[in-house]
Amino acid sequence: MSAQAYTLERSVALSAVTRASSLTSRVFASLVSKSDPSSASVTKSDASPVTVGDYAAQAVVNIVLGAYFPDDPIVGEEDAAHLRKPESETLKRQVVQLVNEALALEEKEVVAQKKSWGDGPVSDEQVLAALDRGNHQGGNKGRMWALDPIDGTKGFLRGGQYAVCLGFLVDGEVQVGVMGCPNLPLDPKDGLPKEGDAASNSRSDLGVAFIAVRGQGASQRSLSSSGKEQSISMRQLTSSGLEDASFCESVEAGHSSHGTNKRIAELLGITKESVRMDSQAKYASVSRGDGDIYLRLPVGDGSYQEKIWDHASGSLLVHEAGGIVSDCRGKPLEFGQGRTLKLNRGVIAAPKGVHAEVIRAVGKALEEEGRGHL
Numbered sequence: 001m002s003a004q005a006y007t008l009e010r011s012v013a014l015s016a017v018t019r020a021s022s023l024t025s026r027v028f029a030s031l032v033s034k035s036d037p038s039s040a041s042v043t044k045s046d047a048s049p050v051t052v053g054d055y056a057a058q059a060v061v062n063i064v065l066g067a068y069f070p071d072d073p074i075v076g077e078e079d080a081a082h083l084r085k086p087e088s089e090t091l092k093r094q095v096v097q098l099v100n101e102a103l104a105l106e107e108k109e110v111v112a113q114k115k116s117w118g119d120g121p122v123s124d125e126q127v128l129a130a131l132d133r134g135n136h137q138g139g140n141k142g143r144m145w146a147l148d149p150i151d152g153t154k155g156f157l158r159g160g161q162y163a164v165c166l167g168f169l170v171d172g173e174v175q176v177g178v179m180g181c182p183n184l185p186l187d188p189k190d191g192l193p194k195e196g197d198a199a200s201n202s203r204s205d206l207g208v209a210f211i212a213v214r215g216q217g218a219s220q221r222s223l224s225s226s227g228k229e230q231s232i233s234m235r236q237l238t239s240s241g242l243e244d245a246s247f248c249e250s251v252e253a254g255h256s257s258h259g260t261n262k263r264i265a266e267l268l269g270i271t272k273e274s275v276r277m278d279s280q281a282k283y284a285s286v287s288r289g290d291g292d293i294y295l296r297l298p299v300g301d302g303s304y305q306e307k308i309w310d311h312a313s314g315s316l317l318v319h320e321a322g323g324i325v326s327d328c329r330g331k332p333l334e335f336g337q338g339r340t341l342k343l344n345r346g347v348i349a350a351p352k353g354v355h356a357e358v359i360r361a362v363g364k365a366l367e368e369e370g371r372g373h374l
């Protein structure tokens with residue numbers, strides 16, 4: 001593939017994610033931080049939260065994608081069903097207003113062949129239709145986008161880590177991944193902001209866009225300025241250097257078994273505390289060496305199917321930063337199976353030099369728990 005592959009997809013994705021990230025930051029500052037988390041969110045049928053920010057960010061990204069690639073299917077986490085109910089009128093109004101504000105922002109990205117989404121504000125119906133464009137069922141043929149408008153909604157509500165995640169796939173393989181992490185510092189040495197602390201959340205060094213194109217490497221740049229992109233890579237570890245390594249894992253034990261992770265650390269000789277954060281910011285963190293190994297082990301009976309939008313952009317970022325991403329058995333993630341990774345269980349991302357060893361330790365730990373069949 002030529003070095004210039006998917007240039008337009010890359011810049012449109014970056015533009016869409018940058019707009020959506022600025023929207024979610026403003027939603028946090030103006031709405032979420034000023035109310036209690038339960039009133040800032042609606043609980044979905046799977047008991048997970050969704051906010052005005054998730055809806056508005058998905059609509060913005062889908063409208064931008066629609067202007068450039070009107071025929072591309074989109075697999076997005078949210079849809080407009082709840083917003084179409086009469087009792088959601090106020091929420092719908094907020095969403096439409098936020099979408100129009102984000103679309104009116106001055107273009108920071110230089111997108112070749114500039115396209116427009118129409119004259120004047122977009123209507124309620126356009127916003128709802130854009131949200132519903134995310135209803136595609138996925139598959140392994142042709143072009144497709146996978147979108148998580150806010151990944152780590154619980155982190156978002158707490159003022160912690162969350163990410164706007166957009167992947168572009170061809171024939172079930174991720175080719176472009178762009179992720180906006182509004183609460184990550186550009187320089188990891190500056191440390192993560194303290195959750196729920198207003199001064200911390202308004203730090204001017206926060207907000208990073210991560211970008212990866214298959215075969216072209218991974219990079220980061222500030223979300224707030226059109227600063228230069230810096231290339232990023234994982235720390236390359238070998239089995240003899242593992243005592244210096246650290247895990248990056250979910251905040252919620254319900255999403256990845258913390259107890260099993262502890263045993264795996266022991267088996268690998270890792271003594272450092274795990275870094276815990278919500279969202280695909282975990283993939284971003286290991287991609288630039290803030291942590292080294294991302295573990296997301298199946299919980300319970302292992303029946304949960306990971307969603308493609310929770311892993312598309314992040315997995316390419318790690319791949320392009322020098323890592324291997326697989327499920328807990330070492331099998332590559334298969335993104336062409338529909339809306340979920342139904343052929344995979346759990347996710348492991350690690351530097352190339354130690355991935356096989358991590359998979360062996362994961363297998364042994366699951367075996368010891370009587371869950372070797374997972």
Ligand SMILES: Nc1ncnc2c1ncn2[C@@H]1O[C@H](COP(=O)(O)OS(=O)(=O)O)[C@@H](OP(=O)(O)O)[C@H]1O
Pocket residue numbers: 048077148150151152153154155249250251252253254255256277278279280299304307310
């Ligand atoms: N049971 C179970 N197992 C694994 N994963 C689940 C489960 N339930 C939900 N989810 C998905 O987890 C997404 C958030 O993942 P995180 O890694 O951020 O989890 S955590 O909040 O840090 O625990 C979250 O994404 P968002 O809804 O976009 O926040 C869900 O898609």
Ligand SMILES: [Mg+2]
Pocket residue numbers: 048049050077153
């Ligand atoms: Mg969700």
Ligand SMILES: [Mg+2]
Pocket residue numbers: 148150151152309310
């Ligand atoms: Mg998610």
Ligand SMILES: [Mg+2]
Pocket residue numbers: 054077148149150151152153
């Ligand atoms: Mg989400």
